[in-house]
Amino acid sequence: MRYRLLGPVELTVGGELVSLAQPRHRGILAYLLLHANQLVSQDQLVEAVWGGMEPASATAQIHVAVSRLRGSLRRHGLPDPIATRSGGYALTAHEDDIDAELFAAELAAARDTGQRRQHHDTIRRLDSALGLWRGEALAGVTAAYAPAVRHRLHEQRLAAQELRLDAELAVGRHAAAVPVLTQLVKEHPLREALVCQLMLALYRSGRLSDATNVARHTRQLLAEELGLGPGPQFLKLEHAILNADPVLDLTDATVGLARPPAPLPAQLPPGVPHFTGRxxxxxxxxxxxxxxxxxxxxxxxxxxxxxxxxxxxxxxxxxxxxxxxxxxxxxxxxxxxxxxxxxxxxxxxxxxxxxxxxxxxxxxxxxxxxxxxxxxxxxxxxxxxxxxxxxxxxxxxxxxxxxxxxxxxxxxxxxxxxxxIGGLPQHEAAELLSHYAGSRMRHEPEAAQQMLRYCQLLPLAIRVAGARLLAEPELALQTLAAGLADERSRLDILELDDLAVRASLGASYRTLDQPTARAFRLLGVLQLPDLEVRTAAALWDLSPTAALQILHRLHAARLLERSGERYRLHDLVRLFAMERHAEGDPAEGEAALVRVATCLLGAARRATNLLRPGQSLGGEQELSEGRYANLIGLSDLDAARAWFDAERVNLIALAGQLAESGEPLCRYPMRLQLVMTMFLAGAGHFADWQHLCELSAAVARRVGDTLAEAVAAMNLGAIASRQGRQAQAVATLTRALALSRKAKRHSTEAAVLSYLASAHSELGDHDSAASCHEEAIRLRRQVGDDRSTAHTLANAALHYLVQRRYADARRHLDEALRIKYEKGDLGGAAASEVQMAGVLAAQGLLTDAVHAAQAGLDLCRRYGDRHNEWIALLLRAVAHRRLGRWRQSDDDAAECIAVCVHLGQLTAANFAAALTDQPLVGADEGDPVPAWLVSALEQAGA
The missing domain is CATH 3.40.50.300 (P-loop containing nucleotide triphosphate hydrolases)
Structure with missing residues (x-):
């Protein structure tokens, strides 16, 4: 088989042309030939054919084209040279069978003979090379890659023509070269090398006037077209022609004395073995x-x-x-x-x-x-x-x-x-590791994935780990992965002979100035997923402006990654920063952590005050340094919600890091629990809420803070109750009640009793529930905390709703709403309005229920209460349905289901779907539907 690219793309067998019907098929064949004997991925082919503007069916079109190319070969009884391998294709062909490769080889050989001044051999080889051309390269191929490749091949052709003409001039064929050069200069008038060859050929042919005319015309053209003068080679030749310099004469003596040309530079280092992807x-x-x-x-x-x-x-x-x-x-x-x-x-x-x-x-x-x-x-x-x-x-x-x-x-x-560039895509990283791990990849796929994760998909780290596998053929991937899992030894493992991740990072670190190097070391103290400029300012004890300059320097040194206004440390870079910090003063790191914790806790306190104005949060005395506590300003409710959304993961991570610290740092998880509970509960982040409460309970027990332990146990009980684990909730809340009484804090005792009443009610123990509600309300009124009294009244109202004591339920909710509106607690009013909608629906007052649900829904969306948002939507959907408003009902139900799916509450989503004749969204998953809501809907006839 012979493949021809130097003209229309063709495939011939024994001189017979094989039909390649469509231009795209010819374009794909040509691309595979240009990468012959290499793996070409489907992504690479799609990029080559469409240049980033591919249709949705691009991969399928590639597959069809390759299949039809194979079909063309089969119809001629030919073997299939295109193999399918790991998400791509490889075309096997000998270089001598591809005209472009044969041309390149002949050109390289001609250069070699030219350097040895074997001019006749040079001409012969170049005649052979140029004879392979049949017109425009890749003629008819319209793929995105074609123009660049076509330009490259034509540049090679022009280089071959120039080299052949050099050889012609060297053997004295001046007159024969003139017409060829005249045509080439006409086609490429700004190519000075060709112009110089033409000038020399004309001069040696005795046509001095023509040579100077060519020079003058070229000068004028360069000035008009490019605004430039001619280059030094042109000027030197022009001067020699005008002065009839004997050096231009071709004689046996000058040929014999000519210095052999210097070898062409070929200085590229060897390619990396097993280069993969990109x-x-x-x-x-x-x-x-x-x-x-x-x-x-x-x-x-x-x-x-x-x-x-x-x-x-x-x-x-x-x-x-x-x-x-x-x-x-x-x-x-x-x-x-x-x-x-x-x-x-x-x-x-x-x-x-x-x-x-x-x-x-x-x-x-x-x-x-x-x-x-x-x-x-x-x-x-x-x-x-x-x-x-x-x-x-x-x-x-x-x-x-x-x-x-x-x-x-x-x-x-x-x-x-x-x-x-950064880390490799997952599949390319796995392919690179497979070159070293071999069959171990198939036998230990999970360990291989762990290794890639610890290597952060970086080629250098994967190559070092792979080199260890080659050095120890019996080493199991799981053993190596376990070593990489240990942060203390990871950088040591990723070092072998002259390959080392630590040394590579150290090279970047050593370029930093002293303030930036100190800042980098302190980043090793902070175990947060990412950070923004004000957190960095607290960490480094700098102004935000100065901190931003440091962040820019670290990002420019590629020691920080940036996404928008946030920055993060690559895991391997974090380990390196931790090593550098460990070499310094540990007190500096502890002071930095105090500043960051104070900064974030202060901002969280302000955010919660915006979400629930006047909320008692406690622990203000532990914000020891006001300039850090006030570093992050939050102007309004939207800013508070956005900040909590952006920093939630960091705040929880900080609590986990500080929980094992000594005083005073270990107390921050307990304070974070106090200021984050409202946001986490309202936004439905129950896993984070529970983790933070567990950390706080452990710290409180360790430091002997009975009240903090009571608060943590109360919240853990509330979470268990909301998730349907009522027996566990009662046990946890009973312990929280004992701790609050031991701490002699009546407000906490009342809050625990309120949660305990709800758990008893869910279990059907209505007498215990009523007793707890009454005692909780009594304690709230005794303490004189109107806001908390309103919350407890609302909880009692739900108990009365389940008991169908509608008058009592509405009386308690009316008082709760009055207090909340008077005190400006609009976030709390949101939940109570939704609960009032449930009571009204249960009474059959459906129009009133719609209005109450709308009022609650508006407040929920304003204050980010997603849990009560879906309840409001569901109550309104059912009320609309009972009123015959089917379209409004379907719209509300669809919104309700969307919110539930977003929260991961598929049980609630399916409940809404079933009540409104919509398709179920999947298997039940997430928290159960609250008992008071089920009761209200049953009583409403849903």
Missing amino acids: CHELATLDAAWPGTVCVITGPAGAGKTALATHWAHQVRHSFPDGQLYLDLRGFDPLCEPLTGLESLSRLLRGLGLEAARLPGAADEATALLRSMLAQRRVLLLLDNARDAAQVRPLLPASENCAVLVTSRQPLVTLDAHRIE
């Missing part, structure tokens, strides 16, 4: 050149150099004048970064300049480098750049060259196309 990034690089500087940026260990080197090897044949590689040592732990003159000197020597001719000044060296690259097509790979200033003097002015830069810094002041 299909999108490789396609982006393909589309970006020529004439574009590309910067690959990302954190330590992400594989920036591996990606750059892999791509450079793929396209090296497109740069006939060589490939230069320079490690700028921007983050080398053992060496200082290269200076500008050092970098320039190495590149100039790579281009063949003798050491004696190297300029002594950096600006002169930059000018010389650009002059030497002006008429050449060279790939420059500048690795490990410290900053943009280190790179800028090394950039060529010519668009013929491609420049690829890797750096941990984004180099934002460079005019460049940036490619940001």
